[in-house]
Amino acid sequence: MDLKDIKAILDLMKKNSVSEFEMEQGDFKVRLKRDGAAQAKAEYSPEPAQWIQPRVVAAAPAPGPSMPRAESPSLHAVGAEIKSPMIGTFYRRPSPDAPIFADVGTQVESETVVCIIEAMKVMNEIKAETRGVITEVLVADAKPVEYGQPLFRVQPN
Amino acid sequence: MDTHILRALYEAEHGVSGADLCRRLGVSRTAVWARIEALRALGYDIAANPHEGYRLLQSPDALFAPDLRARLNPSAILGRDIRVLDRTESTNDAVQQLAGEGHAEGLVVFAETQTQGRGRLGRHWASARGKGLWFSVLLRPTMAPSETTQLTAAAATALVRALHAETGLALNIKWPNDILIRDCKVAGILTELNADLDHVRHIVLGMGINVSHSPSDFPVELRAQAISLRQAAGKPVHRASLAAAVLRELDRDYRRILARDFDSVSEEWESHCSTLGREVAISQGPRTLRGRAEALDPSGALLLRTEHGRLERITGGDVQLIKN
Numbered sequence: 001m002d003l004k005d006i007k008a009i010l011d012l013m014k015k016n017s018v019s020e021f022e023m024e025q026g027d028f029k030v031r032l033k034r035d036g037a038a039q040a041k042a043e044y045s046p047e048p049a050q051w052i053q054p055r056v057v058a059a060a061p062a063p064g065p066s067m068p069r070a071e072s073p074s075l076h077a078v079g080a081e082i083k084s085p086m087i088g089t090f091y092r093r094p095s096p097d098a099p100i101f102a103d104v105g106t107q108v109e110s111e112t113v114v115c116i117i118e119a120m121k122v123m124n125e126i127k128a129e130t131r132g133v134i135t136e137v138l139v140a141d142a143k144p145v146e147y148g149q150p151l152f153r154v155q156p157n
Numbered sequence: 158m159d160t161h162i163l164r165a166l167y168e169a170e171h172g173v174s175g176a177d178l179c180r181r182l183g184v185s186r187t188a189v190w191a192r193i194e195a196l197r198a199l200g201y202d203i204a205a206n207p208h209e210g211y212r213l214l215q216s217p218d219a220l221f222a223p224d225l226r227a228r229l230n231p232s233a234i235l236g237r238d239i240r241v242l243d244r245t246e247s248t249n250d251a252v253q254q255l256a257g258e259g260h261a262e263g264l265v266v267f268a269e270t271q272t273q274g275r276g277r278l279g280r281h282w283a284s285a286r287g288k289g290l291w292f293s294v295l296l297r298p299t300m301a302p303s304e305t306t307q308l309t310a311a312a313a314t315a316l317v318r319a320l321h322a323e324t325g326l327a328l329n330i331k332w333p334n335d336i337l338i339r340d341c342k343v344a345g346i347l348t349e350l351n352a353d354l355d356h357v358r359h360i361v362l363g364m365g366i367n368v369s370h371s372p373s374d375f376p377v378e379l380r381a382q383a384i385s386l387r388q389a390a391g392k393p394v395h396r397a398s399l400a401a402a403v404l405r406e407l408d409r410d411y412r413r414i415l416a417r418d419f420d421s422v423s424e425e426w427e428s429h430c431s432t433l434g435r436e437v438a439i440s441q442g443p444r445t446l447r448g449r450a451e452a453l454d455p456s457g458a459l460l461l462r463t464e465h466g467r468l469e470r471i472t473g474g475d476v477q478l479i480k481n
Contacts, residue, residue, distance in 0.1 A: 121346065
């Protein structure tokens with residue numbers, strides 16, 4: 001099966017308003033899913049690119065019970081994320097013996113500093129930019145982070 | 158008015174007449190004379206004679222804002238507003254506060270001493286009263302947060318040029334931007350960024366330069382690793398002249414960065430970076446990486462060949478040079 005075949009299947013799914021398609025052939029497995037939003041948008045520009053999350057999964061030699069699945073993000077209620085504006089090193093405290101800026105359960109305001117990202121001795125104090133409670137710390141102290149990488153999850157309130 | 162008088166005195170090789178100063182400043186002869194007397198009281202040695210007019214023989218080794226401004230090009234971005242504090246907790250904090258109040262870029266705050274001067278991650282920075290240049294600069298460049306690391310390199314190259322021009326000393330850069338004489342630290346830079354995900358609100362560039370210290374002016378634990386320009390050059394270094402040189406060179410590099418000419422800054426930075434080729438230990442929080450500093454990548458990150466043979470891209474941490 002190649003990209004052309006997948007496009008053909010997607011076209012058939014669209015034509016017949018099929019929302020999910022799954023196929024297994026030896027070691028090869030494909031699962032395609034359309035969601036409501038994509039369907040609505042498809043009216044405006046019907047290229048296959050509109051079909052979100054077609055994910056081709058090559059089955060592992062000994063597949064475990066949890067195959068990677070193409071899930072709709074709407075299934076997660078993730079709240080807001082605080083992301084890194086730059087590549088650098090993530091620090092949870094202003095100095096090694098100071099208390100951490102913010103932890104799970106900390107109530108933050110938009111101006112609350114939650115961590116420092118250091119890149120080549122530029123110290124960037126990251127502010128929450130949102131009001132809420134931190135529900136998850138996604139990076140360990142003093143670890144490298146990428147641009148746009150989520151650092152904290154926040155439940156807005 | 159002091160800035161204008163001092164600028165006229167600096168520009169005039171053979172003195173400037175009282176009449177000339179009156180015309181340029183639009184004030185009376187008596188007013189000029191009163192200001193000259195006030196400058197003399199501050200320690201400026203100004204000669205006056207009927208033929209040459211006023212001539213500046215010597216300026217005191219003090220930081221006086223109108224004097225610093227007089228030494229800079231009036232069109233410079235850096236130093237549009239200069240303030241000299243006798244003492245403050247940290248000049249970075251002083252500038253952060255003014256930045257929060259909406260102050261324009263180019264502001265420079267000096268302090269004769271800092272009670273809580275700091276380096277990276279809250280480390281104490283010793284700021285002996287009157288012995289160094291302890292100051293911070295406010296910048297508001299239109300750039301993405303990730304591009305601000307270019308200013309790290311620019312600040313280092315500007316310092317190397319200014320310190321060399323004023324002292325003739327050979328200086329080098331420990332990645333990313335400590336300034337060393339041999340392996341001793343003579344100047345440090347701490348940059349604090351205030352940004353959202355896509356754009357910079359402001360940057361505070363803090364600098365500490367050890368100028369006139371004798372060994373006993375440094376805390377005991379620093380004496381083996383720190384050095385002053387005076388110690389290294391074996392002669393006094395004029396702080397105001399040095400401060401103006403640093404601001405002029407910083408202004409030049411800041412303009413290079415704003416004009417998107419990072420390549421020339423980066424080339425100069427790399428040519429002075431003595432860390433390359435050295436064995437180093439880099440601590441990032443609890444972990445320490447050891448290896449050989451091989452090269453800089455195009456963004457300025459350090460490429461470290463670890464003791465296990467892997468190539469690691471280093472953007473932060475505490476770099477320690479291992480003695481050969």
